[in-house]
Structures are given as structure tokens and as C-alpha cells.
Amino acid sequence: MKKVPHATIPPSRAPAIDALIVRNPDQSTEGADPRVVPIADLNAAGHFPEPILKVIREKCLDCCAGAASEVRKCTAVKCALWPYRMRKNPFARAPGRGAHFRRSRPETP
Numbered sequence: 001m002k003k004v005p006h007a008t009i010p011p012s013r014a015p016a017i018d019a020l021i022v023r024n025p026d027q028s029t030e031g032a033d034p035r036v037v038p039i040a041d042l043n044a045a046g047h048f049p050e051p052i053l054k055v056i057r058e059k060c061l062d063c064c065a066g067a068a069s070e071v072r073k074c075t076a077v078k079c080a081l082w083p084y085r086m087r088k089n090p091f092a093r094a095p096g097r098g099a100h101f102r103r104s105r106p107e108t109p
Contacts (some may be wrong), residue, residue: 016044
């Protein structure tokens, strides 16, 4: 199912979207904690289980206005999603990536 930006959600799905938004007494809003939102509410709002690398790729496409070529050329190397933008986990074990590769991250004190 293709995801639809919030601004173009059909009116029939608006109540489902509202169920995911917490309205505070001072009129500010925040997203509900998805760990406690019923699965039925997530599904009604258009959220379904997907492989995490696919979700990351879709976010990268969203960030790059839907242009796959821009995702590939992305230079936002400080973004936590950057290494996964090509829908691959570069840290997964693969031929030629032994213990040296897995230890390449600096040790934290």
C-alpha cells in the first residue's frame, strides 16, 4: 500500500490519524507512543508491519522528494539512516567482511 502524506489523507481516514495525535491541555500536540497504540489504530491510519530496511528506504525517498537518484547521491552522512539508505545493512556479515569490519566502529569509553 502506497503511503499518503498527512496533508492529503482522505477524510475517511482522518479519525484514524487523529487517534495517533495527543492533544495537550496547552493546545500543543505530539505523536502518541506507538508502543502503546493498539495495532488496529495503527492499521487504520495506514501503518502496517514492514521490513525495517524498506521503511528506512521509504523515509530516505521522502527526504529526497521521491527521487531514488538523490537517495543514492545523499551526502547527509551524519544522518543515522544514511548507511542504510540503499536498503542494505552494510554492517551485516557478508563475504569479505570479517572481524575487522565489525570492529571498525570506535570504542566508547
